[in-house]
Amino acid sequence: MPELPEVETVRRGLQPAMEGAKIVKAEARRKDLRFPFQKDFVARLEGQTVTGLGRRAKYLMADLTSGDVLLMHLGMSGSFRVQNDDGNTTPGQFHHPRSETRTHDHVVFHMSSGAAIVFNDPRRFGYMKVIARNALEDEPLLNGLGPEPLGNEFDAAMLARSCANKKTSLKAALLDQRVVAGLGNIYVCEALYRAHLSPRRLAAKLATKKAEPTDHARHLVNSIHSVLNQAIKAGGSSISDHRQTSGELGYFQHSFQVYDREGEKCQTAGCSGIVRRFTQNGRSTFWCPKCQK
Numbered sequence: 001m002p003e004l005p006e007v008e009t010v011r012r013g014l015q016p017a018m019e020g021a022k023i024v025k026a027e028a029r030r031k032d033l034r035f036p037f038q039k040d041f042v043a044r045l046e047g048q049t050v051t052g053l054g055r056r057a058k059y060l061m062a063d064l065t066s067g068d069v070l071l072m073h074l075g076m077s078g079s080f081r082v083q084n085d086d087g088n089t090t091p092g093q094f095h096h097p098r099s100e101t102r103t104h105d106h107v108v109f110h111m112s113s114g115a116a117i118v119f120n121d122p123r124r125f126g127y128m129k130v131i132a133r134n135a136l137e138d139e140p141l142l143n144g145l146g147p148e149p150l151g152n153e154f155d156a157a158m159l160a161r162s163c164a165n166k167k168t169s170l171k172a173a174l175l176d177q178r179v180v181a182g183l184g185n186i187y188v189c190e191a192l193y194r195a196h197l198s199p200r201r202l203a204a205k206l207a208t209k210k211a212e213p214t215d216h217a218r219h220l221v222n223s224i225h226s227v228l229n230q231a232i233k234a235g236g237s238s239i240s241d242h243r244q245t246s247g248e249l250g251y252f253q254h255s256f257q258v259y260d261r262e263g264e265k266c267q268t269a270g271c272s273g274i275v276r277r278f279t280q281n282g283r284s285t286f287w288c289p290k291c292q293k
């Protein structure tokens with residue numbers, strides 16, 4: 001499943017083709033993706049200019065001149081392709097390869113910029129929905145999302161407050177979208193590894209008795225920031241490095257330090273540990289038992 005850095009990379013890749021351009025024609029080639037398309041989905045898009053393309057957690061949000069917002073989620077296997085005179089670009093290819101099969105092209109936006117924005121999704125867990133901007137607060141898909149991990153709001157004090165009474169593990173707390181929005185399994189493993197904190201540690205230990213942040217909370221927030229920023233930077237470079245005119249997907253393997261490295265030597269300087277994997281809340285956790293305490 002694409003995680004936040006991948007979605008942000010997709011946003012940056014789509015931005016030049018979408019922002020300031022009008023959706024001349026919109027095609028929904030099926031009745032549904034994960035959910036049925038709204039009956040007026042196409043009608044609310046055609047003729048509208050995209051005034052901005054933003055992101056909230058793992059949602060892409062295109063602002064339209066009508067006052068509507070087009071909400072887009074990649075699901076498990078969704079990807080966007082930008083087709084123009086230069087060929088095809090598929091931004092955001094860093095961990096999971098994307099489908100090349102055109103029969104999975106389910107949505108197409110023909111933009112006044114001359115580009116066609118194609119949404120391909122073999123497993124169809126992705127979704128799109130048009131919502132009035134002034135109704136976003138009541139939107140169930142967005143309700144209850146915690147702060148953006150790279151936003152100003154998210155700091156050690158906030159993380160400590162949210163975790164102060166949590167009886168869960170650190171890993172589970174960071175995957176909880178109400179605590180912080182948009183983090184998934186890969187980047188939680190990576191952030192805990194870089195902060196040298198055990199994924200099994202009790203989340204409440206990030207806070208003092210007065211619910212103030214401990215040094216561990218500060219380290220963890222720094223690790224979350226650095227791992228996400230590095231990944232976004234790497235994803236950004238994949239946009240230009242993997243531009244291919246043949247339509248073949250570029251594939252950029254982001255170098256994770258601990259994720260998917262079971263049995264390998266720990267990369268922490270001076271640590272002789274071996275990366276282990278165990279199942280936690282139904283998902284694989286990768287960690288170094290020696291330097292993550």
Ligand SMILES: [Zn+2]
Nearest residue numbers: 266271288291
């Ligand atoms: Zn180690």
